[in-house]
Amino acid sequence: MADIRYLAPRTLDEAIGAFAAAGSAARILAGGTDLLVQVRSGIVKPGVIVDIKKISEMTEIAETADGGFRIGAAASGMALAEHPRFGKVWPGVLEAVNLIGSKQVQGRASAGGNLCNGSPAGDSVPAMIAAGAIVTVQGPDGRREMKVEEVPAGPGRTNLKPGEILVSFVLPPRAPGSGDAYLRMIPRTEMDIAVVGLGVSLTLENGVCTAARVGLGAVAPTALLVEAAGAALIGSKLDDAALEKAAEACRSACRPIDDKRGTIAYRVKTAGVLLKRTAAIAAQRATGK
Amino acid sequence: MAKIHVTTTINGEPMEYLCEPDDTMLDALRGPLGLTGSKEGCASGDCGACSITVDDRLVCSCLMLAAEAEGHELRTIEGMADGERLHPLQQKFLEQAALQCGICTSGMLVASDALLRKNPDPSEEEVRFWLAGNLCRCTGYDKIVRAVLDAAAEMREATREAAQ
Numbered sequence: 122m123a124d125i126r127y128l129a130p131r132t133l134d135e136a137i138g139a140f141a142a143a144g145s146a147a148r149i150l151a152g153g154t155d156l157l158v159q160v161r162s163g164i165v166k167p168g169v170i171v172d173i174k175k176i177s178e179m180t181e182i183a184e185t186a187d188g189g190f191r192i193g194a195a196a197s198g199m200a201l202a203e204h205p206r207f208g209k210v211w212p213g214v215l216e217a218v219n220l221i222g223s224k225q226v227q228g229r230a231s232a233g234g235n236l237c238n239g240s241p242a243g244d245s246v247p248a249m250i251a252a253g254a255i256v257t258v259q260g261p262d263g264r265r266e267m268k269v270e271e272v273p274a275g276p277g278r279t280n281l282k283p284g285e286i287l288v289s290f291v292l293p294p295r296a297p298g299s300g301d302a303y304l305r306m307i308p309r310t311e312m313d314i315a316v317v318g319l320g321v322s323l324t325l326e327n328g329v330c331t332a333a334r335v336g337l338g339a340v341a342p343t344a345l346l347v348e349a350a351g352a353a354l355i356g357s358k359l360d361d362a363a364l365e366k367a368a369e370a371c372r373s374a375c376r377p378i379d380d381k382r383g384t385i386a387y388r389v390k391t392a393g394v395l396l397k398r399t400a401a402i403a404a405q406r407a408t409g410k
Numbered sequence: 411m412a413k414i415h416v417t418t419t420i421n422g423e424p425m426e427y428l429c430e431p432d433d434t435m436l437d438a439l440r441g442p443l444g445l446t447g448s449k450e451g452c453a454s455g456d457c458g459a460c461s462i463t464v465d466d467r468l469v470c471s472c473l474m475l476a477a478e479a480e481g482h483e484l485r486t487i488e489g490m491a492d493g494e495r496l497h498p499l500q501q502k503f504l505e506q507a508a509l510q511c512g513i514c515t516s517g518m519l520v521a522s523d524a525l526l527r528k529n530p531d532p533s534e535e536e537v538r539f540w541l542a543g544n545l546c547r548c549t550g551y552d553k554i555v556r557a558v559l560d561a562a563a564e565m566r567e568a569t570r571e572a573a574q
Contacts, residue, residue: 127414127431127477150475157473158454160432170431172478199467223543224521225458228467229474311542 125160129172133179133259133288136171141261141284143169149286151179151195152229154222155238178288179233182207188294194233194256194287202227211292212406213301213320213399217248220305223312233287236269239277242315242339246273248303250336250346251320252292260285270336273343296332299324300406304399305339306391308382315339316383319371319395321403323354330354330404335367335396340375340388347374350396359404367400368393418479420445421489429476436460438476439486447487447516451545458544461517461524462486468524470543487516490523498561498568499523508557510548518544522558530566534559 130136140147146168148156159165173179179195182204190207198218201207208215214232221230221244235243236256246269254269261284269290274280281287301322307313318338324331335350349370357363377388413428420443427442436453439445439462448471451457455473462471463485471486490497499522502508509515518541525532525540532540537558538551546554 125431127475129477129480150478152473153475153478154455154473157434157475161453170475172475174478197467222455223458224468224524224540225461225470225543226455226473228464228469311539 125167126169127172128169129175131175133176133286136173136176137259137261137284137286139169140171140286143171144283147171149173149237151231151234152197152226153234154226154230155234173286181289185291185294190290190292192232192290192292194237194289195231196233197229197231198227199224201232210295211252211301213303213322213403214245214248214252214254214292217244217303217305217318217320220244220303232290236272237279237281237287239273239275239279239343240314241273241276241342241344242318243344244303244305244315244318244338246344247318247336247338248301248320249290249292250344251301251303251322251334253322253334254290254292256290257288258285259288264288268346270344270346275342296324298326298407299332300403300408302399302402302406304395304402306383306395314382317388317391317395318344319392319399321396321399323400323403323407325359325404325407328358330357330359330363333400335371337371337374337392340377340392342376345374347371349373354400359400364397364400368396371396414477416477416480418481419483421485427476431475431477433476435462435471435474435476435479435484438479439471445486445488448520449513449516451513451517456543456545457514457517458521458541459514459517461520461544463520463524466524466527468521485520487520490519497523498564499526499558502557502561502564503554506553506557506560508549508553514544514546514548518546518554522561525558526562526565530562530569532559532562 148167150172179193181193183191232245235245249269303320305315305318320336323333333351333354335347338344350367353366371392375389449459451459453472455470460471
């Protein structure tokens with residue numbers, strides 16, 4: 122029996138105190154769908170497990186006064202799916218979150234955990250990047266905000282400082298004529314790890330794209346914001362030339378590995394294909410068709 | 411290390427138990443609580459044999475710490491039948507031979523029940539997607555999917571009759 126301690130603080134301050142005091146031996150428990158597997162297999166041997174789900178801010182899903190959303194870092198995918206409004210405003214983020222594992226896993230797994238687990242293939246991350254999500258983190262030195270794409274540092278690593286906890290995501294208010302979408306390529310039809318994952322969020326005014334962001338996953342050590350792809354779409358009517366330029370930007374951004382799920386060449390080519398398909402779905406949602 | 415004292419509700423009954431900090435909910439169910447209907451298949455959240463609901467959400471009890479149950483409402487396979495009277499899902503699984511070795515069955519039933527509580531009239535595709543986290547190495551799934559669809563139809567019929 123390892124000497125693990127389990128703490129379920131009621132306030133964020135208590136959680137940060139306990140987490141920081143335990144140093145590198147502490148682990149945050151949100152849904153636990155990654156952590157408990159890592160503990161059981163001996164990859165991680167935490168001295169302290171800090172369960173953050175008794176802190177209401179960590180599990181809340183709230184519409185902000187300006188029409189955006191604040192999502193607690195430990196809110197489960199199923200809680201997001203059950204929210205009456207979230208999926209209508211951010212269907213792409215929701216479909217990405219609901220591609221994570223089985224219904225059982227979605228009952229527990231959170232977007233915060235998906236981000237902090239640091240997998241380059243985490244499905245929710247490219248969709249959150251496309252959405253322009255800002256995260257709030259809090260540590261012994263107080264609160265700060267980061268762009269979601271600044272959080273991952275590499276496989277299994279984040280840019281959070283020692284003792285910092287991810288608190289929430291804020292998704293901005295939506296302009297009229299906006300839509301988002303997420304697609305991933307996997308070798309099977311369900312329940313697999315992305316070979317490429319791609320999120321697009323865009324706004325159309327009279328058929329012209331006025332804003333676009335593209336998040337790309339599973340093709341580099343971290344999920345990426347592909348600014349050149351968004352820039353290629355802005356100002357266009359999403360015509361073939363603009364889409365090909367954006368697809369090329371995605372292919373150029375890839376720095377993938379070869380593994381059993383896909384070769385480097387396949388991942389690079391697929392990134393371009395997914396850009397076109399995902400942009401089409403986002404555009405369809407933006408125009409309400 | 412002191413054990414953790416947990417007070418929770420399981421199948422509508424208040425329950426208390428002691429657990430180690432790293433015990434899973436499945437460990438507690440099958441150990442001190444003696445509820446051995448939930449099975450351990452993979453212990454990594456892949457197979458669904460340990461499925462339970464926590465506050466009506468379907469979860470793998472192997473991916474939850476026993477200490478986390480404090481203050482929540484859990485449902486397990488043991489709460490499914492009404493005394494000697496089987497739940498329509500259980501009855502259809504039996505009638506249609508939707509099980510062979512039985513290891514996956516309680517998880518399949520708990521997951522199917524969670525689906526029908528949310529959606530009493532699922533399509534075949536919805537049933538298959540919902541049960542994608544429950545692995546069965548015997549049946550090939552067809553009989554399970556048919557049993558769930560037939561049980562759902564029977565439950566809808568019963569609801570209609572009760573309303574009249």
